[in-house]
Amino acid sequence: MKSIVIQQPNELVIEEREIPAPGAGEVRVRITLAGICGSDSHIYRGHNPFAKYPRVIGHEFFGVIDAVGDGVTDKSLGQRVCVDPVISCGRCYPCSVGKPNVCTSLVVLGVHRDGGFSEYAVVPAGNAWVVPASIPDEHAVMVEPFTIAANVTGQVNPREDDIALIYGAGPMGLTTLQALKGVYRVKQVIVVDRIDERLALAERNGADWVINNGEQPLAGLLEARGIKPTLIVDAACHPAILSEAIAIASPAGRIVLMGFSTEPSSLVQQGITGKELSIYSSRLNARKFPVVIDWMEKKLIHPQRLITHHFEYQQVREAIEVFEKDQKRCCKVLLTFTEK
Known part of the structure; x- marks a missing residue:
């Protein structure tokens, strides 16, 4: 598979990697779309103190489950999912008071662990939220920003x-x-x-x-x-x-x-x-994916109003350049990895 990797600050490569197998409690997602965020740019440019290199960036991504690990009973092949990048322990004080987004052992996909700028990504099954058929792909990839x-x-x-x-x-x-x-x-x-x-x-x-x-x-x-x-x-x-x-x-x-x-x-x-x-x-999100999916189902928000640019993933350098420099015209930039 192809993955977008920041080897070190200002060094981006599209690298050939083995397709990962999901472990126990995980699912593998074949990525359809991913969104570029300021934090991706910060990791690329070396401005994120939490990032470790090399790193597959990307924490706004959507796709289809194509493999399921042992013990996963609530997810199945072919389900369309958007992925919550926040991985928390569930036991520490912040988690116990409903703030897993500031977990004392917080892991964020695309920052502390490889993210979604790849043709495939393995994620905890509990972080993959099923997207109703009424929500189109371009809206689904916008769940995380909302x-x-x-x-x-x-x-x-x-x-x-x-x-x-x-x-x-x-x-x-x-x-x-x-x-x-x-x-x-x-x-x-x-x-x-x-x-x-x-x-x-x-x-x-x-x-x-x-x-x-x-x-x-x-x-x-x-x-x-x-x-x-x-x-x-x-x-x-x-x-x-x-x-x-x-x-x-x-x-x-x-x-x-x-x-x-x-x-x-x-x-x-x-x-x-x-x-x-x-x-x-406010930092990241505290299990807000179901909230936003509900907003989208009820058409209370309009993600398409924010999407200004589309690129194939092979054009990622150009896409990040546009995101960083064209502040007058650019809002949300999407990368396409696979077609439906």
Whole structure:
């Protein structure tokens, strides 16, 4: 089989490997489609401190089960599945309180263990979620990105009367936007970015007001309209955002951080306690695949609005280049491995 391997930072090869056999409790998936994420780029460029090389990258992937290991009784050959990349122990404190995504022995496919940028992948059977026939392949491969939004919204419990503000109109900001509008019916969602083309995409995905904060100060615009956001989502993760979010948030507001910066943020505690703000963080997903599959079955979200580029897996270098450099036109990039 062919696998996309990062041998070391900035060294990508398409390598011939043996087709793996599933062990006990595992299934083998013949990959149909995979999506490129920022973390794939970070591993490729050597910016992910958790990655070990060489590594088959890819944690957003979908395919068909073509082999089943010993002891697997709930999966069968031919089932269409999307794969949760989060592998957890089920016994530690985080797992016991419903946060397997921060398991003390966390393993993430495509980071700590070989992932889905390959013609075949072996995964734990419990991580392979059966996709209903009503969900097309291109939507199925988008389940994982939407689980990030499901993890965020599951923590902050959005209300219809929230005034929500999202920093960042990239894939994670837009999946969260779709969840807020389509699932939770939030009446007012504001999206902030510095790229007009991304803001236009946010409008097409349901944003009620878009703001280019590179052209005009955000705080002044909100103050002029008397707006104090009750829910703020940081999907851009610049170190300056958190202090601004604290300043503009409504009393009793919620702020959620979707990613991280390695640079420190400067905060004044009084800004948090004076308004009794709640600050959340979110990493990966905590068993949210069934939630997103249900959203897709009910057509509450629209994955096709985010897919901008398709490439054959042999074009992976070009695909990553587009993902990294074409921020005006590129949102979600899909790689095709096998046809149905």
